[in-house]
Amino acid sequence: MTMVTPPAAPPLAARGVAPVVTGLGVVAPNGLGVAEYWAATLAGRSGITRITRFDPSGYRVKVFGQVDIDPGTHLPSRLLPQTDLMTRLALIAADEALSDAAAEPRSMPYFAGGVVTAASGGGFDFGQRELEALWSKGSAFASAYQSFAWFYPVNTGQISIRHALHGPGAALVSEQAGGIDAVAKARRGIRGGAELMIGGGVDGSLCPWSLLCMTRSGRLSECPDPERAFRPYDVGASGAAFGEGGALLVMEHPDAVRRRGVTRTYGTVAGYGSTFDPRPGSGREPGLRRAIERALADAAVTAAEVDVVFADAAGLPELDRAEVDTLNQVFGPGGVPVTAPKSMTGRLLGGGASLDLATAFLALRHQIIPPTVHVDQPAYPDLDLVRDTPRRGDLAVALVVARGHGGFNSAMVLRAPADS
Template identity: 60%
Template sequence: MTSRAVVTGIGVVSPNGFGAEDYWTATCGGKSGIGRITRFDPQRYPARLAGEVSGFSAEDHLPSRLIPQTDRMTQLALVGADHALADAGVSTGDLPEFGMGVVTASSCGGFEFGQGELQNLWSKGGQYVSAYQSFAWFYAVNTGQISIRNGMRGPSGVLVSDQAGGLDAIAQARRLIRKGSDLILSGGVDASICPWGWVAQLAGGRLSTSEQPDRAYLPFDTDAAGHVPGEGGALLIIEDAEAARRRGVTRVYGEIRGYGSTFDPRPGSGREPALRKAIEIALDDAGLSPGEIDVVFADAAAVPELDRVEATAITEVFGRRGVPVTAPKTMTGRLGSGAAPLDVAAAFLAMRTGVIPPTANVTLSPEYDLDLVTTLPRRASVNAAVVLARGHGGFNSAVVLRSTD
């Protein structure tokens, strides 16, 4: 029998909550972390809102040696990893170092660090560029730093497929568990709210230019007009179910049960976008029928054309208003590679608490036949969930999660 990959620990660093408990209380309470950017003066930019992790000071959580060599995204990721390990009750020193790996996703690398060093290069000269720039900007740096700090030397890597990467990393973690690893720390944390990162995001053409935090990010709404970016994400401890049992774990969040990923056809080809297929592959992989799914966490692009594609895919697989759909990322902004892992965390917390968090601020457009959970959280028994994520350029990924109770 194939080994099962179960989630035993969750670490959250989100604009609306630091730590899983904080995040869940805020999310079920409809509390948003979106506001005017404070990390730089956004006045001269067309988009001025973001979901920032406020009040985070790396010095309070990490050793001095790590500060000069890490971008903000890595500092947040290291703390998220600490939370996840603590939540799982893992002392990495007690487990075989080659039995534990790290697989994270990254959408853009360490932009803020890189911006600082580019400024040093062009304003002062090459001798002022930090030696740490060599790796601090790099996509794989969160994986590397988490691995080094915690002595996790098993199979590791990074997935780079924009927002879909957050699910692709979790799927890779499951693959490694099936190949014999006992424990993989996985997920994603991005943070690029700095002028350089902002300009890169603006170039994508999908940012909301609204200045009202409660009107700026409205997926599936008639007024959808782009998204608000955010920083943060989630990291998960994923273990072989049998290995977790052996080390004395008695309660797990649930299982990574199915996964599917597809790539969209060439734009203008007239062929159907591939999101529906990704959902079907994931359900098939999980051995579950659409009727067994209790909630879908949507990608929620808030670009009308993309919302239409997603609503159509969900309706075709699950039927008209056939499954509750939600997008709590309306309270955090889109977190790049951190978005989908945070949705996975939310899905497991929904299973544990019997509550589906709301999609904040959205009034469902009459165009979509979705059972969108808006305004208030909904009490529901959640045993199986689907999480969707899409990345710029055509990436579609879906995972199926299942409770193990």
């Protein structure tokens, strides 16, 4: 048998390069697609509602950020039997991101493009349905697709197959921090010679099994009112609402962007830092500050140059206080505008931080900071929280921070395009 070696991607001078973001794809509880999501976010429109996918009356948690769509209107019918909703949303986001970038990976050298995604647990709804079939009807009624459709790396695999992305590939699990970590891993792909990478996270698959697992984390609010369940930085904060969705970013090497003749971009991924929290009970401070400082140093940016922070916003008083203390240590009390648009979507697990990245790039493009909603009684007067309505600003540098359950901390610095 004759083996054919695919053509290698042309070498690029990539060491230390800041990848250019040329496309965004968004699937969120308050908007499908970048335009719909951005309009809803600026309007302060929340997608957190009472659960309608099944009867939540027997569960402690009754609200969620649902993404309710007809996947058949967006994807080929052959993909539907083999994918969970999580993966369908990821495929839709990837399609939009590549279209937004006007990029066609199939026209690139074989190994020139890759994909890195984040997810926290995989396709729970698919898994639950197949286990129910197995238990109630027998093995002949369980789908062979169960072997991979539930698995957290499946988004990377399905996107790479659909778009012929044969280059660097990976899947990461660090819960809310995962969306940043995946983009950072994709940045390494660019620096390693890839022309184009898709990076980010799309997560969440709402079903009774997944809701029970999320509830056991102890971080979800049990308030049944969608407008009061998730109130980060509020005196009544009692936990978070969770949700499904996220965002994927198309990142390209600057040389590839110039070669394609792209004239309008969202900006660059300038810096990244990640840390782990110390052992509980050690008395040492959390690792978020070190992650922020590493990201700033990596971007060669001072704290004074940061124009807006997209915060983690856990919605639990002790975690919110720790984050506010960290921001005050880095920027000084009230030293930088802070926002948490996730108050409109819920925390999207592995997709949450990448949605914040997409939102931050939109803020840099449009020179406006989206608001935090549902904060009626701010608990931290030393926090310059952008509430209820957007705030205009001269925005050149944004910082996005995220903390994953289990002690993950990640931070990423974004720069607006030089000509913006």
